[in-house]
Amino acid sequence: MELGISGKRALVCASSKGLGLGCAKALAEAGVSLVMNARGAEALEAAAAEIREAHGVEVATVAIDVTTAEGQAAVLEAAGDIDILVNNAGGPPPGMWHDWDREDFIKAIDANMLTPIALMKASLPGMMDRGWGRVVNITSQAVRAPIGVLGLSNSARTGLTGYVAGTARQVAGSGVTINNLLPGLHDTDRAASIDTGAAAAGGITLEEARANRCATIPAGRYGTADEFGQACAFLCSQHAGFIVGQNLLLDGGATNLTM
Numbered sequence: 001m002e003l004g005i006s007g008k009r010a011l012v013c014a015s016s017k018g019l020g021l022g023c024a025k026a027l028a029e030a031g032v033s034l035v036m037n038a039r040g041a042e043a044l045e046a047a048a049a050e051i052r053e054a055h056g057v058e059v060a061t062v063a064i065d066v067t068t069a070e071g072q073a074a075v076l077e078a079a080g081d082i083d084i085l086v087n088n089a090g091g092p093p094p095g096m097w098h099d100w101d102r103e104d105f106i107k108a109i110d111a112n113m114l115t116p117i118a119l120m121k122a123s124l125p126g127m128m129d130r131g132w133g134r135v136v137n138i139t140s141q142a143v144r145a146p147i148g149v150l151g152l153s154n155s156a157r158t159g160l161t162g163y164v165a166g167t168a169r170q171v172a173g174s175g176v177t178i179n180n181l182l183p184g185l186h187d188t189d190r191a192a193s194i195d196t197g198a199a200a201a202g203g204i205t206l207e208e209a210r211a212n213r214c215a216t217i218p219a220g221r222y223g224t225a226d227e228f229g230q231a232c233a234f235l236c237s238q239h240a241g242f243i244v245g246q247n248l249l250l251d252g253g254a255t256n257l258t259m
Contacts, residue, residue: 004238006031010084011075013037013066013119016044018188019138020088022229027084028055030233035060035079066119067111076122083130084236085123087116088138090190092152104152112139112156117163120178124171133176134236137164141184141251161247168245177244179235184251185213186223219252 014020016038038044041063064071092108127133139157146154168178199209
């Protein structure tokens with residue numbers, strides 16, 4: 001499908017690997033020029049070089065922590081006038097309700113709620129003035145069905161979801177859409193790390209740990225970063241202008257909901 005966004009410019013956060021990289025690749029395939037961000041310069045430059053070679057689009061990089069005020073300023077300065085914003089950041093550490101104090105929650109909210117809000121606040125006026133824009137926030141399936149050990153993530157990402165629900169409807173009349181993608185288990189470094197920990201804790205092999213988690217997914221497998229990226233690219237396309245303030249689950253059916 002022709003997405004109709006060739007020549008647009010996108011800022012994709014946390015895009016040196018995993019789901020962010022999948023989004024960057026899919027947008028580049030559609031002809032979108034990129035500003036890619038991550039904290040690690042080496043992985044970021046390698047990913048950018050791969051995309052340039054594969055798709056021939058312009059790719060700028062900003063190696064900085066986007067969850068800081070300095071990082072946000074640097075990324076926004078490099079990005080300039082963008083048409084597409086993909087917000088993404090790693091999730092806070094797991095634990096139990098009695099493990100977290102105020103500072104833990106502040107860090108989670110800064111990274112997974114206030115950072116995407118700051119980037120939207122900076123980018124939306126230009127999109128509205130130009131009459132077109134797309135924002136996609138990568139959140140989590142836990143927004144729809146909370147995961148007990150991810151209480152920090154549940155809290156911060158649900159707060160972002162509430163913000164988007166209202167804001168998306170305020171900017172839609174200017175041709176700008178804001179939507180959220182909610183990933184379940186995907187074949188990324190984070191999934192591999194969790195599987196490794198589960199294997200060690202359970203005294204089983206890595207393959208067994210992975211099989212146990214796949215058994216909880218009706219699709220019978222982990223998702224891929226590439227298919228996640230294609231879903232993101234569709235939400236950023238010319239065809240998605242009537243999709244406003246939605247939360248799209250990409251979890252292989254793992255979240256047991258009627259609607």
